Amino acid sequence: MSLTVKEINGLIQWIDDGFKPVKKPHGKGWLKRKKPPGKEQMPVKLFDGNGLHLLVTPNGSRGWRYRYRFAGREKLISLGVYPKTGLQRARDKRKEVEQQHADGLDPSVVRQEKRSQEKAARLNTFAAAIWEWSDRYHTKTGAAKSTKVRNERIVKYLVVGLGKTAVAEITRPAMLSTVETIEKEHGTETAHRALSLARLFFEHLAVKGMITGDPTVGVRQEIGEVVDKPRSAIVEPKKIGLLLRDIWNYQGQPATIAALKLLAHTFLRPGELRQANWSEIDFESAEWIIPTTRLKQRRTHPEPHLVPLSDQAVAILQELHQITGPVGFVFPSTRKGRPLSENAFRVALLNLGYDGDTHHAHGFRKLASTRLHALNFDSRIIEKQLAHAVPGVAGKYNTYDYAAERRDMLQSWSAHLDSLRTGDNVVAIKSAPRR
Missing domain, CATH: 1.10.150.130 (Tyrosine recombinase, N-terminal domain)
Known part of the structure; x- marks a missing residue:
C-alpha cells in the first residue's frame, strides 16, 4: 500500500514528540497497518512501494531513497529531502530514474555525470x-x-x-x-x-x-586613446650622480639594492627585471636572456630579449649570486617563493628621498635614453636595447639585432655611470658609428 502525506506527517510528528504513547494513531493508514516503532528501532523507513521509501533518522533528517538493482548489484539513490521534496515530487523523480534504468543506464552514474558536467560548466564560466x-x-x-x-x-x-x-x-x-x-x-x-x-x-x-x-x-x-603621463626621471648628470651614490649607499635588502643598480646599468623595465630567474643569466657569455613571456612588447617582439652584460653588471650579479643563487629568483622577496614586488622599488626610492614625482623606477629607461642620445649613440641601437617596437616598414623588415653594438654601448654606459657616481671627471664615452 502507498503512503499518504497525512500518514507521513502524522508519523513524523509522533517521532518528533519523542515516541509519546498515543491513544489514537495519527492518520488512518500507516500506524494502523504496522506496530509503531520504538526509539531504539530508529532510523525508520516509510515505504511507498516500487523501491521508494522515506528514511527518518534520530537526528531529524528525512530523505527520500530509491532502491534498485543494476548489473546484479543492489543500489540506492537519494531523491531529495522531505518536506522540500514532497511525496508527489518524490514519485515523479522515481519515474525518472525508473526510465533511466529501463534504458539500460545506471541512475547513480547518470547523476554523477550530470554533476560533473554542471561543475565543469560552472568552472568554465x-x-x-x-x-x-x-x-x-x-x-x-x-x-x-x-x-x-x-x-x-x-x-x-x-x-x-x-x-x-x-x-x-x-x-x-x-x-x-x-x-x-x-x-x-x-x-x-x-x-x-x-x-x-x-x-x-x-x-x-x-x-x-x-x-x-x-x-x-x-x-x-x-575605444578611446589613453594619454600617457610621462614617468618622472632624473636626467641631469650631476643629479644622476647623486641618485647613484644614494643607491650605492642604501642600507636595504641586498636583492632590492642589486635590482636598483641593475635598473641603472641595463635600463630594463622593472617588471622584466624583478621576475628574473638565475637560469636566464649566463656568466660565461655575460648575457641575460629575458623570455618572451615576460616582455611587454611580446606581440611585436616575439623573440627573447638579449641583454649584454657589462663588467659592472656581471659583478653586481655575481655578488648577489652568493646570496640568492644558484637557482630560483634572482631578486627574491622576503616572502618565500616570490620575486620582489612592484612596490619594492617605490618604497626603496622613497626611503632614499625620491618620490614618484622626482624619479620613478621606470625612469631609469628615460634617464638612459636621454643621456645616450645626448652622447650621440645611434637611436636604433638604443631603441633595440629598450626593446621598443619599431613602427612601420623598418620594424617589419629590419631584423638586425645590433648585439655587438649594444654590448659596446652598455659597457661604455656602465663606465659613464661609474664616473657620474664617483664624481670623477666624466668619461667621454665613444659612441658607436652611425650606420
Whole structure:
C-alpha cells in the first residue's frame, strides 16, 4: 500500500514528540497497518512501494531513497529531502530514474555525470575561470598588494558583463560591449587596463587549450586613446650622480639594492627585471636572456630579449649570486617563493628621498635614453636595447639585432655611470658609428 502525506506527517510528528504513547494513531493508514516503532528501532523507513521509501533518522533528517538493482548489484539513490521534496515530487523523480534504468543506464552514474558536467560548466564560466586565474597570476608574479586590489576591482567590472558566459563562447562583440561599458562608467584608462588584463587571461586559456580564438583582438582600436603621463626621471648628470651614490649607499635588502643598480646599468623595465630567474643569466657569455613571456612588447617582439652584460653588471650579479643563487629568483622577496614586488622599488626610492614625482623606477629607461642620445649613440641601437617596437616598414623588415653594438654601448654606459657616481671627471664615452 502507498503512503499518504497525512500518514507521513502524522508519523513524523509522533517521532518528533519523542515516541509519546498515543491513544489514537495519527492518520488512518500507516500506524494502523504496522506496530509503531520504538526509539531504539530508529532510523525508520516509510515505504511507498516500487523501491521508494522515506528514511527518518534520530537526528531529524528525512530523505527520500530509491532502491534498485543494476548489473546484479543492489543500489540506492537519494531523491531529495522531505518536506522540500514532497511525496508527489518524490514519485515523479522515481519515474525518472525508473526510465533511466529501463534504458539500460545506471541512475547513480547518470547523476554523477550530470554533476560533473554542471561543475565543469560552472568552472568554465568567465567569472569562475578568471577569478581562479587572477589568484594564481598575482601570486606567481609577486604583484604588490595595491596592484592586486586594483586588478581585482577591474576583474569585477569584467565579470559584470561576461561572468555567466562560458569562456569558449565569448565573442569579440561581447568583449567590446563590456569594455565600452567599463569606459563609460570608469574611464578610458580603466577600460584599457581591463582589456590588457583580459588579454593575458585569454592567452592563458589559449595555451591551456580551452579556447581557440582571442576575443580581445581588435577591441583596443574601438575605444578611446589613453594619454600617457610621462614617468618622472632624473636626467641631469650631476643629479644622476647623486641618485647613484644614494643607491650605492642604501642600507636595504641586498636583492632590492642589486635590482636598483641593475635598473641603472641595463635600463630594463622593472617588471622584466624583478621576475628574473638565475637560469636566464649566463656568466660565461655575460648575457641575460629575458623570455618572451615576460616582455611587454611580446606581440611585436616575439623573440627573447638579449641583454649584454657589462663588467659592472656581471659583478653586481655575481655578488648577489652568493646570496640568492644558484637557482630560483634572482631578486627574491622576503616572502618565500616570490620575486620582489612592484612596490619594492617605490618604497626603496622613497626611503632614499625620491618620490614618484622626482624619479620613478621606470625612469631609469628615460634617464638612459636621454643621456645616450645626448652622447650621440645611434637611436636604433638604443631603441633595440629598450626593446621598443619599431613602427612601420623598418620594424617589419629590419631584423638586425645590433648585439655587438649594444654590448659596446652598455659597457661604455656602465663606465659613464661609474664616473657620474664617483664624481670623477666624466668619461667621454665613444659612441658607436652611425650606420
